[in-house]
Amino acid sequence: MSRPEESSKPGCPGSCPACPAGKEDAPPCREGLTGWRLAAMAGLAFLLPLALAGIGAVLGGSDEIRQLAGAAIGLAAGVAIAVIGARWVRRAAKENP
Numbered sequence: 001m002s003r004p005e006e007s008s009k010p011g012c013p014g015s016c017p018a019c020p021a022g023k024e025d026a027p028p029c030r031e032g033l034t035g036w037r038l039a040a041m042a043g044l045a046f047l048l049p050l051a052l053a054g055i056g057a058v059l060g061g062s063d064e065i066r067q068l069a070g071a072a073i074g075l076a077a078g079v080a081i082a083v084i085g086a087r088w089v090r091r092a093a094k095e096n097p
Helices: 035-059 064-095
Strands: none
């Protein structure tokens, strides 16, 4: 984001690629994820797959092959949940600018 003094529209926090310079009816710029939402999405995207892989390995039992399969299934489930969550957040951001 650029600084407020570089903005072409009064009251706009900065210029973004979606807002053409000098266009008076351009929508206000959206900053994106910040604060607790950013932390929640980071946890969803990075920590949840690892946690589910660990849980899958524990639930796999004492056999190494079952532990590996459980970890792989847990990791795949965590990644799928993270992808669905990221798409949901992106869609919600587009609908509510």
